[in-house]
Amino acid sequence: MRLAELSERSGVPTATIKYYLRERLLPPGRRVSTTQAEYDEEHLRRLRLVRALIQVGRIPVAAARDVLAAVEDDGLDRHMRLGAAVWSIPHAPEPDEDDPATDAARRTAGALLERLGWDFGRETGTESPAYRMLIASIATMDRLGYPCDVAELLPYARSAGELAVNDLDLVERYEAEEEQVEAAVAFTVLYEPVLLSLRRLAQAEESYRRFG
Amino acid sequence: MRLAELSERSGVPTATIKYYLRERLLPPGRRVSTTQAEYDEEHLRRLRLVRALIQVGRIPVAAARDVLAAVEDDGLDRHMRLGAAVWSIPHAPEPDEDDPATDAARRTAGALLERLGWDFGRETGTESPAYRMLIASIATMDRLGYPCDVAELLPYARSAGELAVNDLDLVERYEAEEEQVEAAVAFTVLYEPVLLSLRRLAQAEESYRRFG
Numbered sequence: 001m002r003l004a005e006l007s008e009r010s011g012v013p014t015a016t017i018k019y020y021l022r023e024r025l026l027p028p029g030r031r032v033s034t035t036q037a038e039y040d041e042e043h044l045r046r047l048r049l050v051r052a053l054i055q056v057g058r059i060p061v062a063a064a065r066d067v068l069a070a071v072e073d074d075g076l077d078r079h080m081r082l083g084a085a086v087w088s089i090p091h092a093p094e095p096d097e098d099d100p101a102t103d104a105a106r107r108t109a110g111a112l113l114e115r116l117g118w119d120f121g122r123e124t125g126t127e128s129p130a131y132r133m134l135i136a137s138i139a140t141m142d143r144l145g146y147p148c149d150v151a152e153l154l155p156y157a158r159s160a161g162e163l164a165v166n167d168l169d170l171v172e173r174y175e176a177e178e179e180q181v182e183a184a185v186a187f188t189v190l191y192e193p194v195l196l197s198l199r200r201l202a203q204a205e206e207s208y209r210r211f212g
Numbered sequence: 213m214r215l216a217e218l219s220e221r222s223g224v225p226t227a228t229i230k231y232y233l234r235e236r237l238l239p240p241g242r243r244v245s246t247t248q249a250e251y252d253e254e255h256l257r258r259l260r261l262v263r264a265l266i267q268v269g270r271i272p273v274a275a276a277r278d279v280l281a282a283v284e285d286d287g288l289d290r291h292m293r294l295g296a297a298v299w300s301i302p303h304a305p306e307p308d309e310d311d312p313a314t315d316a317a318r319r320t321a322g323a324l325l326e327r328l329g330w331d332f333g334r335e336t337g338t339e340s341p342a343y344r345m346l347i348a349s350i351a352t353m354d355r356l357g358y359p360c361d362v363a364e365l366l367p368y369a370r371s372a373g374e375l376a377v378n379d380l381d382l383v384e385r386y387e388a389e390e391e392q393v394e395a396a397v398a399f400t401v402l403y404e405p406v407l408l409s410l411r412r413l414a415q416a417e418e419s420y421r422r423f424g
Contacts, residue, residue: 011355048356056352082419086412118417130412137405140268143223144260146398147382148406155378156403157410159371164414166367168422170359186358188415191368192408193349194360198369199407200298200342200400202376205330207294207396210380 003029006039010047017047023061025050025068049182053089057189063090071181082171085185090129105138112150116157167191215241218251222259229259235273237262237280261394265301269401275302283393294383297397302341317350324362328369379403 007014020026026046029037049071053064070085109131141148171184219226232238238258241249261283265276282297321343353360383396 010357044357048358051356052352052358056349082423086415086419089412113413116417118413119420128412128416130409130416133405134409134413137268137402137409140264141402141406144263144398144402145222145256146260146264146395146402147385148402152382153406153410156375156407157414159375159378160407160410160414161418163368163371163411164418166371167411167415168418170364172422173359183358184415184419186356188412190349190353190356190358190360192411193345194353194365195368195372195407195411196404197342197346197349198365198372199375199379199404200301200340201325201330201346202369202372203298203379203396203400204340204342205328206373206376206380207298208331210384211294 001039001044002036003039006043006047009044010051012047012051020047020050023065025054025061025064045179045182049186052186052189056193057089059090059189063088067185071178071185074178082181082184085181086188088129089185089188099139101139101142102135104142105135108138108149108153109135112153112157115150115154116161163195213251213256214248215251218255218259221256222263224259224263232259232262235277237266237273237276257391257394261398264398264401268405269301271302271401275300279397283390283397286390294393294396297393298400300341301397301400311351313351313354314347316354317347320350320361320365321347324365324369327362327366328373375407 001009003014003017006012007017010017017026021028026043029039029043032038046068050064050068053059053067054061059067067085067088070088138148138153167184167187170187171180174180174183213221215226215229218224219229222229229238233240238255241251241255244250258280262276262280265271265279266273271279279297279300282300350360350365379396379399382399383392386392386395
């Protein structure tokens with residue numbers, strides 16, 4: 001398909017697609033003349049993923065390029081490739097202060113993963129943005145004097161575990177390994193605002209049931 | 213306590229506290245001389261909440277003032293007050309485009325709440341930032357060609373329901389109604405990065421179990 005059709009099918013303006021091409025977030029099309037190129041279904045899929053990362057995940061272009069490099073790295077086995085890709089997605093704000101609260105938070109996070117028996121998270125994942133974000137969040141709650149110990153964290157972690165089973169079920173609907181890795185990254189980012197919205201609506205509902 | 217102690221106990225710099233006082237995010241202290249004021253435990257609690265909203269929730273000052281107005285409104289009953297406060301917390305980015313995808317998303321969101329039997333969400337909550345965010349998120353996934361229908365949303369909503377039960381259990385640890393409302397707002401905002409981090413770690417763990 002031509003650029004105009006790629007734009008129409010993805011809903012992404014042509015100027016934005018050209019920008020992604022210049023920034024190497026999208027592989028170049030197949031040249032058919034000096035001014036025109038052909039794009040295929042893979043370009044469409046990749047374009048949707050880039051859009052999800054940048055528009056919804058608000059991830060900077062350079063960081064999005066790193067995530068895509070992990071998506072494309074077929075030298076890794078499926079778990080490592082999927083894990084590496086999701087792992088490399090940065091959280092929008094990633095605070096990092098080193099102080100006593102951070103040290104205590106690191107111990108709490110370690111104890112939580114131990115309790116859950118999450119080995120991947122503990123052994124390989126401790127340097128991931130997600131793990132650093134968890135530690136920073138626990139430290140913030142501690143500094144502000146709100147309870148955030150293993151006992152408070154466990155129910156959230158158990159729900160996160162159920163969500164992850166569901167996420168991976170969605171990912172396994174796709175056949176090809178590359179599509180699975182792309183879907184894992186896209187669903188991670190795209191379902192975050194869905195989940196946060198639903199939690200707030202559920203709180204309103206639960207508050208109504210208890211006090212209404 | 214004096215300003216210096218309030219700063220030390222909250223971990224918030226005195227310059228920042230003075231800024232919050234000027235912006236009326238924090239009620240003034242009790243004047244004890246022309247240059248000094250006394251602050252109490254309520255100031256400390258309110259300061260923690262303001263810090264959570266602005267630093268973690270990244271909510272603009274004007275919007276934070278609206279949330280606090282709802283927290284303070286003791287003319288409402290407990291459910292309405294708690295609901296109004298949580299409801300008025302804005303999501304950091306709140307896209308809103310009106311197009312066919314948004315119309316379809318509105319129908320999907322309505323069908324989801326109907327299926328869940330969430331009445332508060334449907335009847336009163338449809339104008340809330342959370343509901344608008346849900347609709348915008350579903351529309352984005354639709355535009356990008358990712359599946360996001362009631363069937364895909366239901367498991368996330370069920371997990372959100374379990375999380376909300378847990379959130380309200382934490383809130384009910386506090387005795388006074390005003391403290392409960394404050395805690396509800398703080399936990400809503402502070403547990404969001406915790407939940408998103410845990411979901412990503414859980415995905416890594418689940419990927420390892422399936423493909424590792």
